Amino acid sequence: MTDTCPQIIADYAFRSLGYGERVLPRSDFTLCHEFTLIGSGLIWNVYFGTLALLFGFFFATALALAKASSNGWLRRPAEAFIFVFRGSPLFIQFFLAYELLVQLPKAGITLGGLIIPTDWTTSAWAGAAFVLFLNTSAYSAEIFHGALMAVPKGDIEAADAYGLTGWQKFRRILWPTTLRLAWPAYTNEAIFLFHATTIVFFSGFPAYQQRGDALYYAKFFADKTFNPFIPYPITAFYFILITLTLIGLFGMINRRLNRHLPGQSRPKLRIRPQIIR
Amino acid sequence: MFDSCADPKSLEGLAWALCYLTTGKHLLFYGSFFVVLALMLIVAPIALAFGFGGAIAARSPILPLRLFGKAYTAMVRGIPDIVFFLFVPVAMDQGLEYLRYLYKCPHDGTPVWANNEFAVCAAAKLPLSTAPQIWHEVYGFFLAVIAFSVVFGAFAANVLYGAMNAVPRAQLETAEAYGMTTAQVRRRILIPQMWTYALPGLSNLWMILIKATPLLFLLGVEDIVYWARELGATKSQLYDFPHGDWRVWYVLALLCYYLGMTKVSEIVLDRVTNRLSKGQATMAGEAQRKAAA
Numbered sequence: 248m249t250d251t252c253p254q255i256i257a258d259y260a261f262r263s264l265g266y267g268e269r270v271l272p273r274s275d276f277t278l279c280h281e282f283t284l285i286g287s288g289l290i291w292n293v294y295f296g297t298l299a300l301l302f303g304f305f306f307a308t309a310l311a312l313a314k315a316s317s318n319g320w321l322r323r324p325a326e327a328f329i330f331v332f333r334g335s336p337l338f339i340q341f342f343l344a345y346e347l348l349v350q351l352p353k354a355g356i357t358l359g360g361l362i363i364p365t366d367w368t369t370s371a372w373a374g375a376a377f378v379l380f381l382n383t384s385a386y387s388a389e390i391f392h393g394a395l396m397a398v399p400k401g402d403i404e405a406a407d408a409y410g411l412t413g414w415q416k417f418r419r420i421l422w423p424t425t426l427r428l429a430w431p432a433y434t435n436e437a438i439f440l441f442h443a444t445t446i447v448f449f450s451g452f453p454a455y456q457q458r459g460d461a462l463y464y465a466k467f468f469a470d471k472t473f474n475p476f477i478p479y480p481i482t483a484f485y486f487i488l489i490t491l492t493l494i495g496l497f498g499m500i501n502r503r504l505n506r507h508l509p510g511q512s513r514p515k516l517r518i519r520p521q522i523i524r
Numbered sequence: 525m526f527d528s529c530a531d532p533k534s535l536e537g538l539a540w541a542l543c544y545l546t547t548g549k550h551l552l553f554y555g556s557f558f559v560v561l562a563l564m565l566i567v568a569p570i571a572l573a574f575g576f577g578g579a580i581a582a583r584s585p586i587l588p589l590r591l592f593g594k595a596y597t598a599m600v601r602g603i604p605d606i607v608f609f610l611f612v613p614v615a616m617d618q619g620l621e622y623l624r625y626l627y628k629c630p631h632d633g634t635p636v637w638a639n640n641e642f643a644v645c646a647a648a649k650l651p652l653s654t655a656p657q658i659w660h661e662v663y664g665f666f667l668a669v670i671a672f673s674v675v676f677g678a679f680a681a682n683v684l685y686g687a688m689n690a691v692p693r694a695q696l697e698t699a700e701a702y703g704m705t706t707a708q709v710r711r712r713i714l715i716p717q718m719w720t721y722a723l724p725g726l727s728n729l730w731m732i733l734i735k736a737t738p739l740l741f742l743l744g745v746e747d748i749v750y751w752a753r754e755l756g757a758t759k760s761q762l763y764d765f766p767h768g769d770w771r772v773w774y775v776l777a778l779l780c781y782y783l784g785m786t787k788v789s790e791i792v793l794d795r796v797t798n799r800l801s802k803g804q805a806t807m808a809g810e811a812q813r814k815a816a817a
Binding site for chain 1: 637641736756
């Protein structure tokens with residue numbers, strides 16, 4: 248059964264989502280097989296990363312503001328949340344979340360005559376995405392909080408002088424400056440968030456019908472062929488692509504955030520590995 | 525462990541809990557916490573050495589060495605660390621067995637990688653299949669240490685490279701003006717002075733190292749995650765201590781353990797930072813000078 252490469256791509260390109268050939272290849276693994284299946288798994292990494300990043304951004308902003316608040320009822324919960332999610336390994340968080348979600352009653356929760364099904368929460372697309380969302384919110388909130396504290400005093404005084412208060416002051420002055428200051432660190436966070444998505448299927452969440460992410464398939468090939476020298480470099484290649492794409496996208500936003508500054512004083516994005524989990 | 529635990533089914537309450545928490549498997553579970561600590565304490569200096577080598581190489585005037593150093597520091601930026609954790613142990617294992625194959629096995633022309641197998645003769649296996657179990661575990665742990673050291677060495681190289689560049693140029697020029705050679709400048713000025721700049725990054729790395737230790741589980745080492753899953757799983761009446769699914773509680777204990785480690789590390793590292801900023805031409809050092817005056 249030696250298929251041509253276009254045939255393999257047609258069979259396996261969306262295998263990770265459950266479309267195409269049901270059985271994973273058993274023998275005659277070609278480079279094309281490995282590239283296609285690992286690339287297919289990459290869909291999950293992009294899904295987890297994008298979703299968590301998108302929702303996490305807004306929650307992180309709220310958390311950062313809460314942490315900067317002078318009201319203890321807002322500040323303390325935010326601080327505790329950030330400490331728990333930054334202070335413990337993501338791997339353990341996945342395990343704990345999975346075990347907690349498994350405890351939910353199988354038949355669903357009855358709420359005023361309405362039955363809410365619970366079985367979907369233990370699947371990776373929901374449960375793991377939720378944990379990643381909380382995790383990246385905590386890390387980003389710490390970054391945003393640091394940037395918020397670094398907003399120049401003069402900016403705030405100028406806003407006060409113009410009579411800006413409340414939402415307007417936040418929207419026009421505080422938020423843009425915070426984002427501008429936080430952006431290089433936040434770019435890092437985004438990159439390492441995408442890297443962190445690779446541990447989802449190694450940490451309790453089962454890969455239903457062998458629909459896994461890029462690393463899941465890479466390990467599948469490494470286990471089957473006893474040759475780690477092909478699947479892992481392919482995974483590495485895909486992730487370098489993701490990293491470069493992210494740097495490109497975030498660089499564009501960075502330029503937009505800093506467009507009012509003279510060329511020399513614009514901060515450049517520098518990738519520093521400070522935030523893996 | 526205690527005599528009173530001879531018949532666990534008759535026990536209740538506190539006595540039961542005491543017996544349950546001191547079973548042989550629980551003692552192994554407690555022991556695995558020390559395995560994790562040992563891993564961190566062994567990896568930290570090795571990774572620092574790797575990082576040091578990487579940073580020096582990345583600054584080297586010799587092109588191949590510099591390229592190697594730059595590639596080593598760059599690799600962790602684009603590629604998830606877990607890929608290395610899966611790749612390095614297998615690659616190391618196969619590499620070592622291949623080396624042993626070259627001089628221990630009869631060469632009859634059969635290739636080593638063939639038919640989706642990695643086959644070397646029994647004499648080249650590492651550790652030998654006749655070796656006692658403990659050597660298999662030690663070997664597994666050794667591979668884990670190498671994998672962690674390679675990854676964290678690359679992180680450390682990044683940090684140290686940045687720190688070396690952050691040492692004020694004037695300090696190095698002063699040393700040169702005194703007639704020191706490049707090696708002397710490096711040994712007497714650059715390396716002692718860089719620590720204060722490297723410390724924020726290095727303490728960050730230590731935190732990351734703490735949080736990377738559960739990945740030992742993926743490498744097949746019987747670490748705390750392994751035991752938490754093992755002990756927490758539902759135990760039927762066949763067992764001495766039957767209970768339901770308690771994995772949540774075990775994992776929760778691990779979470780608390782890691783949070784505690786993080787907190788303690790934060791406190792210790794804050795002290796070290798203070799100590800190292802003394803008399804430095806940095807914001808922290810200046811603040812200390814003003815506070816004292």
